[in-house]
Amino acid sequence: MGPMPTAAPPVSGSSPPPARPAPSVSPPARPRRATVTRRIGWTVAAVVSLAVAVLLSLAVGARGIAPSTVFDALLHGGDSPDAEVVRQMRVPRTVLGIMVGAALGLAGTALQGITRNPIADPGILGISQGASVGVVLAIAFAGVHTLTGYVWFAFGGAAVASVAVYAVASRGRGGATPVKLALGGAAINALLVSVTMAVLTTRAAAMDEFRFWNVGALAGRGSEIVGQVWPFLLVGVVLVLAVARGLDALALGEDVAKGLGQNVAAVRVVGGLGATVLTGVAVAAAGPIAFIGLAVPHIARAIVGSDHRWTLPMAAVTGPVMLLVADVVGRIVFPPSEVPAGVMTALIGVPFLVTLVRRKAVPA
Template sequence: MTQSSTTAARQAASPGTSVPGTEARAPGSARAFPGKRAAWLLAAVVVLAVLAGASLAVGARGLPLGTVWDALTQFDPANGDHAVVHARIPRTILGLLAGGALGLAGAAMQGVARNPLADPGIMGVNAGAALAVVTGIYVFGVGSLSGYIWFAFIGAAVAAVVVYFIASLGRDGATPVKLALAGAALNAGLYSLMSVILVSSQDTLDKFRFWQVGGIAGRDWSVVLAGLPFLAAGAVVVLLTGRILNSLALGDDIARGLGQRVGLARGITALGIVLLCGSATAMAGPIAFVGLVIPHAVRFLTGPDYRWILPFSLVVAPVLLLGADIVGRVVLLPGEVPAGIMTALIGAPVFVWLVRRGKGAGL
């Protein structure tokens, strides 16, 4: 590596600097001025707060915002409307937590794997969690969401560790291609094992079906509180890896030239991803497209800098999940469409549009 290329790489990975000659690409854009990116982030926080309020008010029994405010500030146990609001609080909190976790983990996963199509499935998270839940139902007779969460988290964590271990074998370590191949192979194997169990047990299939769809309805505080410590730890780990991911995005050789221990950096980031994905999947089931679409969408506002991509993904992803959940409550009244289905219906065309625009796929 020449001295000039190393200098350029250091500038690309350092705060407040950029590779010479790139400043003119988007003059006056949000990518050029951190102040504009901060303003967009604040706007996203405001939108998220509005949706959180709407999540408490909208449903089969719609409530005015004034009633929601009274229920939060002057709760009356004898008031039926207040009881409805309080019953929706765990669902809303779970939407915020699971959405933020999936968005943050998806962005970090794309950075670690250097793969624009990376999502929780690429590390076997969804498959591992699903097989563990099926095993818990079939072998141990688990029948409650508070019981599923521990099996799902353990299964997701074990699957992710196995994928990383397999990809690490060989001289080059866990390269992006090996991570993708190991994840795809493990996914196929785990889902095959899961299918064998489900085909042989109708009772297991009936219980598993509710969790498999993915959603935040029907969850209570026991589910939220059980996953909260893991989510918090994973968020802290991943949010601190912005500069690491910027270095990895330049390629392993340049990252090593910048002083990064590539294997250790990927391992630390993968730990945070496992904590986030495992917890979110355990609490809400396998929700598709949130971790895939959101990092691509926020790059329109942030550019390729992961120090901005990560916090943006943390805030914008719950906007998608809560919005999908709210729409799902009212689109087929008096029934509901689970959030996991709505995110796929909303996220799929958005992702196709992003890919056609050609601006969201770059890492």
């Protein structure tokens, strides 16, 4: 058999054959799917926790009611004393707890995103204190002595306070930066505290009535309060959710956010307006309930990450869970008396947040 033919050597001066392009390798989609699946799972778990908290709120109290009786009262009515307690007293209280908890959770998440300050809450911009001033003025000078009357004054005070803070922070070079917002909020908050104390010391008759509202509670609020504030709650939710992508971009820095096509000023104005409306709703309806606006955003981020498209809905579910559980615990710790929900939120929430920080579960 003759020798095998060999390839001819390349001709001098001829160009080498073009190299084939390397096949493009797409990033694996499995980690992304796993993240989405995990977030969906935690969201479902949070919704289930909210359902359990609602059932506890309807069944537990100075008068214990069996869950079967609760469902029967909700689905079939009835004239028994237990059915009347569920429908007339506990349903409005529970609905209000869901609304206030969601409002404070969303407002705190939005404010922490706008200011890029992990300790921001609805009180940092003086919003809660502005509502307090509105109520004090209503009691002392306008002759308002009902919770339904307080709502409008508290809401107006919160709105005026937030506008004042933004006006102060937007002056000068750089506009309303996070640092200027925080400093302006601290200054306005101190001023409003002084105004509140001045009115209360000169109008002693208003002290007891204001103290009842200022402690922060869900007890004694009827369905008419829910009917007054739910339209504002809906507006605030829409405004905050509308800037979810903008808050994600803003977390990377103003320059990066602008490079990504975001209008930073619009994100801050719309998000701040939504947070103001939500805080005004919560404080007007239930008084200044502390800690939820601070803790819930950290809890939500620890569960589903920093993407505001997931963090905001999680905060809207986690806030009511925390508030309703605090309210239920406050009903049973010293029966037949009740500890206001505003006190219990701090007693329950502070250790939980400290645990998250110690385990480094709260993102920096």
